Amino acid sequence: xxxxxxAIDIGASSGRHIVGWMENGVLCTEEVxxxxxxxxxxxxxxxxxIDSLFxxxxxxxxxxFARHPEIESLSIDTWAVDYVLLKNDKxxxxxxxxxxxxxxxxxxxxHSILPFAQLYQCTGIxxxxxxxxxxxxxxxxAGRLAQADDxxxxxxxxLWKLCGVKAREYTNATSTGxxxxxxxxxxxxxxxxxxxxxxxxxxxxxGSAEAGDRLRGGRADQRGAVCxxxxxxxxxxxxxxxxxxTVPFFRHLEPVGCxxxxxxxxxxxxxxxxxK
Numbered sequence: 001x002x003x004x005x006x007a008i009d010i011g012a013s014s015g016r017h018i019v020g021w022m023e024n025g026v027l028c029t030e031e032v033x034x035x036x037x038x039x040x041x042x043x044x045x046x047x048x049x050i051d052s053l054f055x056x057x058x059x060x061x062x063x064x065f066a067r068h069p070e071i072e073s074l075s076i077d078t079w080a081v082d083y084v085l086l087k088n089d090k091x092x093x094x095x096x097x098x099x100x101x102x103x104x105x106x107x108x109x110x111h112s113i114l115p116f117a118q119l120y121q122c123t124g125i126x127x128x129x130x131x132x133x134x135x136x137x138x139x140x141x142a143g144r145l146a147q148a149d150d151x152x153x154x155x156x157x158x159l160w161k162l163c164g165v166k167a168r169e170y171t172n173a174t175s176t177g178x179x180x181x182x183x184x185x186x187x188x189x190x191x192x193x194x195x196x197x198x199x200x201x202x203x204x205x206x207g208s209a210e211a212g213d214r215l216r217g218g219r220a221d222q223r224g225a226v227c228x229x230x231x232x233x234x235x236x237x238x239x240x241x242x243x244x245x246t247v248p249f250f251r252h253l254e255p256v257g258c259x260x261x262x263x264x265x266x267x268x269x270x271x272x273x274x275x276k
Contacts, residue, residue, distance in 0.1 A: 006064050006074035008057055010155075013037060015053070017060035019068050032067050033060035039097045046100040050084060050091060050154070057158055076155045080175035081132045084157040085139065085148040091157075092148055098130035106138040113193055122190060124181040125174065132176035136196055145197065168200055 007018045017033040035056040039046045057076065064071060085092040096102065107129060111119075116127055125131065132153075139145050152160060153172050160166050173179050173186065178199075180187035186199040 001070075003072045004068045004070060006061065006068075006071050008060060008074065008076040008158075010037060010053065010057075010076065010078040012039075012079055015056060015060070017064050019064055019071070030067070033063040035060065039099065042094065045094065045102065046097040047094040048082065048097050048154070050095045050157070053154075054158055054161055057162070061162075076158050078155045078158075080153075080172055081128075081130050081135065083132060083135070083151045083153045085144060086150040086152065087148050089150075092144065095154075096135065098135075100130075102138045102142075103129050103134040106134045106141060109141075110134055110137050110194060114190065119177065119190070122180050122187050123174075123177055125177045133178050133190070133194070136176075136178075137194055140195060166200075 002021050002023075004019050004021045007020060009016055009018065013036070015035050015037050016031055018029050018031050020027060020029045022028070033056075037048075037053060037056075040049060041047075061074065064074075079098065081098050082096065084095050110133065119125075119133070120127075136145065136151075139148075150166075152166060153168070153176075155172060156167055156169055170179075170184065174181075176186075178186050178190055178196075180190075188198065190196075191198060
C-alpha cells in the first residue's frame with residue numbers, strides 16, 4: 001500500500017502543505033494547500049498572526065485528507081529563532097517576528113555579560129541580531145518573561161496545539177544561540193548568566209500523539225521531525241550523524257559548508273566567518 005506523508009512548510013511570506021509518497025523508488029509530491037503568511041506592523045513592532053497560522057495549518061490538513069485519506073504522519077517546519085511565550089498554556093501576545101528591532105538595545109547588554117566570542121565557543125552559532133538569545137533577553141527587560149511560565153518555538157507550538165504534546169526539537173533549538181554544542185542541551189551557564197528561565201531538554205525527531213481525529217476523521221501520527229528548514233533541506237544527514245564532505249544548502253542561498261561528526265566552534269572558524 002502506498003504510504004503518504006504530509007509536510008507543512010511555513011516560510012516568511014507563505015506556507016504550504018505538501019503530500020509526498022514513493023513510486024518505484026522516486027519521491028513524488030503534491031502541493032495540496034498554500035496560504036499567505038505576512039508580518040504585521042503593530043504599534044511600531046513586527047508581529048506574526050499566530051492564530052491565523054494555526055487556522056491555516058488545520059485547514060491545510062483537512063485539504064490533505066480530502067485528497068489523500070490515508071496519511072501516515074505529518075510534521076511542521078518554519079523559520080528558526082521565533083517563539084511563543086505561554087502562561088497557563090495560553091499564548092502571551094504579541095508573537096514578535098524576527099525582523100523586529102526590539103533586540104538592538106539588548107545585544108550590547110548580553111555581550112557585556114557574555115562576550116560573543118564566549119557565546120560562540122559554547123554554541124558555535126553565528127551572530128544574528130534576531131537570534132532567540134537576544135529576543136528572550138529583550139523580553140526579560142520588558143517584563144514579558146516574568147509573565148510567562150513556558151515558551152515554545154513556533155513549529156513546536158503549532159504541533160503542540162495539534163496534539164497536546166510539548167517537545168523541544170533539537171535542530172530548531174540550536175538556532176536559538178542557547179544550546180551548548182558539546183552537551184547538546186540548553187546551556188545552564190548561559191541561561192543563569194542572563195537570568196533566563198531553565199528550559200526542558202531538547203530532543204531529536206520522534207513520534208508524538210495522533211493528529212487528525214479532531215480535524216477530519218482520518219488519523220495521522222504527528223512527528224517531531226527536524227523543524228528548521230535549513231536542516232530539512234540541505235544535502236546532509238541527521239544533525240548528529242558522523243561524516244564529512246561538501247553540503248549544499250538549497251533554500252537559503254547560503255555558501256556550501258562541510259558536515260562533520262562534531263560541532264565546530266573554535267576561534268579560527270569564528271574569525272573566518274565560517275558559521276553554521
